[in-house]
Amino acid sequence: MKQSEIIALDAKHVWHPCAQMKDYEDFPPLPVASASGSHIITKDGRRIIDAISSWWCKALGHGHPRIRCAVEKQMDKFEHVLLANTCNETVAELSARLAGLCPPLTRVFYADNGSTAMEIAMKMSLQYHLQTGMPERRHFASLSNGYHGESILTLAAGDCELYSSPFAAVLPRIQKLAPIRYCSGPQDPAWQGFPEEAWNKIKNSLDAKAEQLSAIIFEPVLQGAGGMLIYSPDLLRRLRDWADKNHVQLIADEIMTGFARTGPMLACEHAGIKPDFIALSKGLTAGWGPMSAVLCSEDTYMAFYGDYFSGKAFMHSNTYCGHALGAAAALETLKIFEEEDIPGQVKHRSQFLADCMKSVADSTKSLRNLRSIGFMAAADIVNPSTGQPYPKELRIGFKASQAALRRGALLRPLGDTIYFLPPLNTDNNTLTQLAEITEAALCESTKNA
Numbered sequence: 001m002k003q004s005e006i007i008a009l010d011a012k013h014v015w016h017p018c019a020q021m022k023d024y025e026d027f028p029p030l031p032v033a034s035a036s037g038s039h040i041i042t043k044d045g046r047r048i049i050d051a052i053s054s055w056w057c058k059a060l061g062h063g064h065p066r067i068r069c070a071v072e073k074q075m076d077k078f079e080h081v082l083l084a085n086t087c088n089e090t091v092a093e094l095s096a097r098l099a100g101l102c103p104p105l106t107r108v109f110y111a112d113n114g115s116t117a118m119e120i121a122m123k124m125s126l127q128y129h130l131q132t133g134m135p136e137r138r139h140f141a142s143l144s145n146g147y148h149g150e151s152i153l154t155l156a157a158g159d160c161e162l163y164s165s166p167f168a169a170v171l172p173r174i175q176k177l178a179p180i181r182y183c184s185g186p187q188d189p190a191w192q193g194f195p196e197e198a199w200n201k202i203k204n205s206l207d208a209k210a211e212q213l214s215a216i217i218f219e220p221v222l223q224g225a226g227g228m229l230i231y232s233p234d235l236l237r238r239l240r241d242w243a244d245k246n247h248v249q250l251i252a253d254e255i256m257t258g259f260a261r262t263g264p265m266l267a268c269e270h271a272g273i274k275p276d277f278i279a280l281s282k283g284l285t286a287g288w289g290p291m292s293a294v295l296c297s298e299d300t301y302m303a304f305y306g307d308y309f310s311g312k313a314f315m316h317s318n319t320y321c322g323h324a325l326g327a328a329a330a331l332e333t334l335k336i337f338e339e340e341d342i343p344g345q346v347k348h349r350s351q352f353l354a355d356c357m358k359s360v361a362d363s364t365k366s367l368r369n370l371r372s373i374g375f376m377a378a379a380d381i382v383n384p385s386t387g388q389p390y391p392k393e394l395r396i397g398f399k400a401s402q403a404a405l406r407r408g409a410l411l412r413p414l415g416d417t418i419y420f421l422p423p424l425n426t427d428n429n430t431l432t433q434l435a436e437i438t439e440a441a442l443c444e445s446t447k448n449a
Helices: 003-013 065-077 089-099 114-131 152-157 161-170 196-208 234-246 298-302 324-339 342-364 396-407 428-446
Strands: 032-036 039-042 047-050 107-111 139-143 175-177 213-218 229-231 249-253 277-280 292-296 367-373 376-381 417-420
Touching: 047 428, 065 324, 089 107, 089 292, 089 324, 107 114, 107 298, 114 152, 114 213, 114 249, 114 277, 114 292, 152 161, 175 196, 196 234, 213 234, 229 367, 234 249, 324 342, 342 367, 342 376, 342 417, 342 428, 376 396, 396 417, 396 428, 417 428
Parallel strands: 139 175, 139 213, 213 249, 249 277
Antiparallel strands: 032 039, 039 047, 107 292, 277 292, 367 376, 376 417
């Protein structure tokens, strides 16, 4: 099929995610022919840098040969069998490895996407309290500017009106904790401690609901869709201490931050805390299949354990729960992370990525609020003449992404926040090229704005 034919057929039938479809009339989607490493290859042979890891999931790039081999071996056995009433070697071994990420969270419940994983964790927390004599604990709190998915319950837990406002009438009310004081990353002195004044305001909000809260929900140290915002891990230590004293659970949304994106395997490690639930997805399979997992402790698990007619069972299910091909990809991904010390590589190479964003800022004068952690770097677009943000109506971030794509890099800015979040094994030459493309794109998009 010719490139023009693909685009025409797509336009006739496909409703693309997270997009105003009218935009596609002037700027049609990329017709992808293949992908390899950190690049997407279009039908006409162009190589496009995947600067956002295809929505943050391609932790090891496209077409990794070891993962491909593992998936093919699993296909020779079976592609999927329901996980209810069955078990298999692949899922069992994967579960054992996941249980080693954050002991004592050694129980694993599977689903097929991040939103569902977060909803599962929230439902588990509610049912846990119901079955341990605390039915009044039926409310949640979450951090302001957070994002946790797009089901009704997870939209309510998030704080991004762009996604939630059409459904406000049916969303349950979930308390948003503020203020969150942000920093530029681990190199910033503000990383070392969360301000006492800000914590007291958050603590007062929590104290007022202490006897009604089931759990506190957060993205550890890095908030993604809310603007790639970084905060001190000291806040997580304070939340853990408060939660322990008030019999409240913590739910860590590691959907984006997990698997070394911020440096360590789990972003909670920055704070040295153990949450009660961890939700994982995206990097779990290195983007080879839709899969997610919720980790919890044996203590939590035992609150659901009993005779059938006790009614204690957790009756959530997904058709593709524990999907064998995804499990094979995830298992091989974890082996690669361990054998190649991917977290160590991220720690060693993270400064180069941050320097790439800084070089763009220095040359264009169009970026401020530079921030970075692990293999993520971000900044906010401003008018180089005034240093102030552009009116939102100008959509400078969108225009910059169009200009970048024409030059060979796929960026999807969050409004006027531009960020690099490439595969963790992207080489320095590609990162340098990404910075050069971004510089040219910003110069073009801000020239006559």
